[in-house]
Amino acid sequence: MVLNPVLGKLVSKRVVLASASPRRQEILTNVGLRFEVVPSWFKETLEKSSFAAPYEYAVETAKQKALEVANRMHVKHLRTPDVVIGADTIVTVDEQILEKPVDKQDAYRMLSRLNGKEHSVFTGVAIIHCSSKDNQLETEVTDFYEETKVKFSDLSEELLWEYIHSGEPMDKAGGYGIQALGGMLVEYVHGDFLNVVGFPLNHFCKKLAELYYPPSKHNVQHKKYDSIPSVDTFENLSDGESESSNFTEHKGASKLDSSGMCSSEAIYNSENSSSVTTALMVPLENQNGVSESAAKLPSKILELMDGFRASKALFVASKLKIFDHLKDKGPLKAVDIADEVGTSVCGTERLLDACAGLGLLEKTTQGYSNTDSTNTYLTSDGEYSLHGYVIHSNDHLWPLFTNLESAVKEGTRQNHRAFGKKAEDLFKDYYHSQEVKQRFMAAMHSIAHLTARDVATAFDLSRFRSACDLGGCTGALAHELVQIYPNLKVTVFDLPEVIANTSYFQPSGQHTAQVTFVSGDFFKDNLPEADLYILSRVLHDWPDEKIHVLLSKVSAVCKPGCGILLAEMVLDDEKKNRSTALLQSLNMLVQTEGKERSGSEYQALLEQHGFTNVKIRMRGNLLDAILCVKT
Numbered sequence: 001m002v003l004n005p006v007l008g009k010l011v012s013k014r015v016v017l018a019s020a021s022p023r024r025q026e027i028l029t030n031v032g033l034r035f036e037v038v039p040s041w042f043k044e045t046l047e048k049s050s051f052a053a054p055y056e057y058a059v060e061t062a063k064q065k066a067l068e069v070a071n072r073m074h075v076k077h078l079r080t081p082d083v084v085i086g087a088d089t090i091v092t093v094d095e096q097i098l099e100k101p102v103d104k105q106d107a108y109r110m111l112s113r114l115n116g117k118e119h120s121v122f123t124g125v126a127i128i129h130c131s132s133k134d135n136q137l138e139t140e141v142t143d144f145y146e147e148t149k150v151k152f153s154d155l156s157e158e159l160l161w162e163y164i165h166s167g168e169p170m171d172k173a174g175g176y177g178i179q180a181l182g183g184m185l186v187e188y189v190h191g192d193f194l195n196v197v198g199f200p201l202n203h204f205c206k207k208l209a210e211l212y213y214p215p216s217k218h219n220v221q222h223k224k225y226d227s228i229p230s231v232d233t234f235e236n237l238s239d240g241e242s243e244s245s246n247f248t249e250h251k252g253a254s255k256l257d258s259s260g261m262c263s264s265e266a267i268y269n270s271e272n273s274s275s276v277t278t279a280l281m282v283p284l285e286n287q288n289g290v291s292e293s294a295a296k297l298p299s300k301i302l303e304l305m306d307g308f309r310a311s312k313a314l315f316v317a318s319k320l321k322i323f324d325h326l327k328d329k330g331p332l333k334a335v336d337i338a339d340e341v342g343t344s345v346c347g348t349e350r351l352l353d354a355c356a357g358l359g360l361l362e363k364t365t366q367g368y369s370n371t372d373s374t375n376t377y378l379t380s381d382g383e384y385s386l387h388g389y390v391i392h393s394n395d396h397l398w399p400l401f402t403n404l405e406s407a408v409k410e411g412t413r414q415n416h417r418a419f420g421k422k423a424e425d426l427f428k429d430y431y432h433s434q435e436v437k438q439r440f441m442a443a444m445h446s447i448a449h450l451t452a453r454d455v456a457t458a459f460d461l462s463r464f465r466s467a468c469d470l471g472g473c474t475g476a477l478a479h480e481l482v483q484i485y486p487n488l489k490v491t492v493f494d495l496p497e498v499i500a501n502t503s504y505f506q507p508s509g510q511h512t513a514q515v516t517f518v519s520g521d522f523f524k525d526n527l528p529e530a531d532l533y534i535l536s537r538v539l540h541d542w543p544d545e546k547i548h549v550l551l552s553k554v555s556a557v558c559k560p561g562c563g564i565l566l567a568e569m570v571l572d573d574e575k576k577n578r579s580t581a582l583l584q585s586l587n588m589l590v591q592t593e594g595k596e597r598s599g600s601e602y603q604a605l606l607e608q609h610g611f612t613n614v615k616i617r618m619r620g621n622l623l624d625a626i627l628c629v630k631t
């Protein structure tokens, strides 16, 4: 994959995307970039007439978005990031700048202007390199823009309104999404398609190449980065740093084409790849050296068929604490690991090779060692350890999922089949078995800790003085909130059995005293008073009837102006787009009476209890956020 050496330069850096746009997150995730998402609070209100050209407005807005996040993260002691990326997309037609429509009428106004005409889409991008000197933030700004021309067909009023009623235009510049239904409105595109979607990836890579590989004697003879360097050029540019070598090329194998099929060219296998691409070896030449045309294979389907093998390899390596041993002692040979964990050498070697093939381990002549992301996410003491959730997935979710067929046939949870006990009796185990309780709490903690910043920064919550996190478990989200909002006090409200076991999970450091724990059952007991009630991964556990009971209790204690913050995976209205969220809904089917819901479904539930002004922030990661206010 020729572009990866450039992106590889960011591997060891703390990269932050200052954008709430799920499309930008997806474009960058798809090429294997690892980053955190901290949406900018910069309001897009710069005076447009003060800019000589529309692209200058987009570039300045992108810059201000990124600088706001860099400053906020620095000031709030959230560890200064190395690189912050901001972007802003606008549409221009007849010398007018169109941003996101504020309502359906506004969307109609925009789409009518674009109807039958060619217009320009500009995305301004800012790449801010940050450092901290004497506790002062220092920034180096690189910015650029990209223009793409798009022409709309002549569209009927009826079609425009049908499109507007689909809901798609609302969070999109110019009121359309070219990547989805909006694509049907478009006659042609001249230029970078991804630029229209919200992020000019190609130009971004060229900028990184300029920044990280300044012209040397060798490449000055070539064109100066007005194109992406070729494979050879990249090899010449490589400075031999390990991050570049994470991106491995193998000749004579396969890569995915845009249709998801395989064609013969090159294998791409990187630990930074968001999805594991199944490597299907397709020889380019037969034994006589004659080229053969490689058969197209349904790689996506083959990958899905293999998915359970990959999951189980990860689970077993985690259960055996292989990643923990390698963190402390790696690199280690298979024989040494087998000795440490008490397993067979031949079985351990195959497991380790599989983990290396999946990008979880690195294999060298010295033996096996963890990748950076394995150290961060898969060791039990990693900064964002998911170890607890991996073990929960193996011990609890795996047996439930093996009964998925029955769950689908019967439409109910499968605890009785998976564990020989009804859900209620399992709950009693939870009360009585310290081991089961701790495993569950560790699982919930790992996801809450990983997603806490995303949830806490989805909206500006600084106007709230007190919050109550209902079902807040170990307080991971509460602690993140008080770091970000130092004037906030958070009460974590959960069952007595949970509260009694929270001490192990408590962080040290600033503002921890602002988090307190209160035990109770939110269906039965009085709720603590607060300006903001938080329900993170709670509503998806319950059917609508129970949610009404809970929301009416919250509504009864909420004063006007108080709010609810929900954190859930939000489905699109047609329930067809986000496979992770749709699979999560199956996950709720096998074990609860709940389900994942769409934004409109949550809105309807909330509005029935007097909560209005419902705002939804699709984060595109593990949790989305919904904020509403009691009127």
Ligand SMILES: O=c1[nH]cc([C@@H]2O[C@H](COP(=O)(O)OP(=O)(O)OP(=O)(O)O)[C@@H](O)[C@H]2O)c(=O)[nH]1
Pocket: 018, 019, 020, 021, 022, 023, 024, 039, 040, 044, 065, 087, 088, 089, 090, 100, 171, 172, 173, 176, 177, 178, 179, 182, 196, 197, 198
């Ligand atoms: O064809 C498409 N055109 C545009 C989009 C999406 O539109 C928005 C543009 O808005 P903006 O640049 O202000 O970005 P936000 O979404 O508000 O997020 P920030 O937090 O970065 O301000 C952008 O999301 C594009 O992806 C589209 O999807 N298709």
